[in-house]
Amino acid sequence: MDPRRPLYLDYHATTPVDPRVLDAMLPFFSERFGNAASRQHAYGWEAQKAVDDARGEVAALIGASPGEIVFTSGATESNNLAIKGAAQWLRDRGDHIITVATEHKSVLDSCKRLESEGCRVTVLGVNAEGFIDLDELRAAITDRTVLVSVMAANNEIGVIQPLAAIGAIARERGVLFHTDAAQAAGKIPIDVAAMGVDLLSLTGHKYYGPKGAGALYVRRAKPKLKLACQIDGGGHENGLRSGTLNVPGVVGLGRAAAICRETLPEESARLRRLRDRLLAGLRRMDGVRVNGPEGDRRLPHNLHVSVDAIEGEALLMALGDLAVSTGSACSSGSQAPSHVLQAIGAVNPPSPPASARQGDVAASIRFGLGRTTTEEEIDYAIDRVTTVVRSLRSRRRPDERAKSDG
Ligand SMILES: *Cc1c(COP(=O)(O)O)cnc(C)c1O
Numbered sequence: 001m002d003p004r005r006p007l008y009l010d011y012h013a014t015t016p017v018d019p020r021v022l023d024a025m026l027p028f029f030s031e032r033f034g035n036a037a038s039r040q041h042a043y044g045w046e047a048q049k050a051v052d053d054a055r056g057e058v059a060a061l062i063g064a065s066p067g068e069i070v071f072t073s074g075a076t077e078s079n080n081l082a083i084k085g086a087a088q089w090l091r092d093r094g095d096h097i098i099t100v101a102t103e104h105k106s107v108l109d110s111c112k113r114l115e116s117e118g119c120r121v122t123v124l125g126v127n128a129e130g131f132i133d134l135d136e137l138r139a140a141i142t143d144r145t146v147l148v149s150v151m152a153a154n155n156e157i158g159v160i161q162p163l164a165a166i167g168a169i170a171r172e173r174g175v176l177f178h179t180d181a182a183q184a185a186g187k188i189p190i191d192v193a194a195m196g197v198d199l200l201s202l203t204g205h206k207y208y209g210p211k212g213a214g215a216l217y218v219r220r221a222k223p224k225l226k227l228a229c230q231i232d233g234g235g236h237e238n239g240l241r242s243g244t245l246n247v248p249g250v251v252g253l254g255r256a257a258a259i260c261r262e263t264l265p266e267e268s269a270r271l272r273r274l275r276d277r278l279l280a281g282l283r284r285m286d287g288v289r290v291n292g293p294e295g296d297r298r299l300p301h302n303l304h305v306s307v308d309a310i311e312g313e314a315l316l317m318a319l320g321d322l323a324v325s326t327g328s329a330c331s332s333g334s335q336a337p338s339h340v341l342q343a344i345g346a347v348n349p350p351s352p353p354a355s356a357r358q359g360d361v362a363a364s365i366r367f368g369l370g371r372t373t374t375e376e377e378i379d380y381a382i383d384r385v386t387t388v389v390r391s392l393r394s395r396r397r398p399d400e401r402a403k404s405d406g
Pocket residue numbers: 012013073074075076077104106151153154155180181182183203204205206212214
């Protein structure tokens with residue numbers, strides 16, 4: 001632990017580039033700077049070879065074949081290309097898409113854009129743990145439906161959707177299935193073939209690769225899937241995404257995928273143990289509630305809790321030595337609750353306890369654990385949160401305290 005900087009527990013926001021990934025990338029900035037599209041000389045061939053290798057590594061991470069990987073600038077772009085590209089390409093066949101209330105903004109806003117262009121969009125709700133209802137999904141599919149977009153794992157509450165079941169429903173009804181796997185890729189096993197996924201978005205900076213490099217998996221086999229491209233130009237990436245490839249970024253994306261694939265079983269078990277230790281430690285306090293499911297149905301490195309009888313903003317300020325994402329789950333607080341917490345109903349109880357002050361009902365904290373997180377760091381985090389919560393609660397007036405503290 002570096003005492004000069006806050007302890008980083010925000011690995012859902014981004015991850016550092018693994019030193020092995022950086023080593024693999026560095027030569028491609030300078031000595032091996034060729035354009036992967038230059039077919040006439042060794043500089044181009046060298047870059048092309050590195051890109052091919054990376055394509056293979058990214059494909060292997062998700063059970064795809066190399067020809068099904070389109071390199072992009074990240075998951076935002078991949079989501080845009082998948083959703084707009086599929087809906088626009090299939091416009092003659094239908095005009096209805098289905099997504100979920102807890103999706104990333106890049107999915108929800110791509111759908112909104114299509115809605116403004118005349119598509120119809122159904123936004124499925126989720127239950128209190130954040131899962132979609134498969135019967136509701138089945139019922140939402142019509143003859144006009146062309147695409148279902150459901151994220152693999154949520155970036156706030158870590159809930160893992162039942163991908164294989166969703167894929168089976170989509171396949172049975174002849175509808176494309178896109179999944180935003182930005183948080184899942186490299187963290188939990190994914191097999192696009194077994195799960196019936198047609199389109200999958202991922203991004204390097206969520207799995208120890210570089211920022212600004214991502215990919216979209218586009219199913220090729222039986223029949224080959226087509227998309228309306230969103231960036232026109234030189235026809236790179238099979239005409240699906242024009243623009244000179246970011247070769248160092250692509251190399252990093254590939255190397256990071258290979259490391260994740262090698263270490264996934266061990267690393268996810270280690271992180272799950274640490275996460276469970278964190279939860280057990282926090283639960284020694286009263287009024288700690290988990291948002292999202294417990295156990296194996298959430299990302300192993302994710303914890304999201306609401307802490308009762310705390311003002312969100314005060315908690316955020318007092319936890320300055322932890323780099324976590326804190327948001328108020330309280331609708332009277334200065335921060336609006338996230339659309340994910342709203343969707344699972346983890347906002348203010350309908351009638352706040354009489355002891356509650358404005359903005360004083362519950363604060364929420366998202367913890368994201370990562371490759372270098374240690375047990376010592378987890379114990380430090382437990383200690384810091386506990387100390388801060390005790391101190392904030394003890395500042396409340398005794399009549400307020402009587403009802404909510406233990
Ligand atoms: C981070 C994230 C994105 C956006 O990825 P970028 O590569 O930063 O554009 C999309 N979806 C989810 C679920 C994410 O966590």
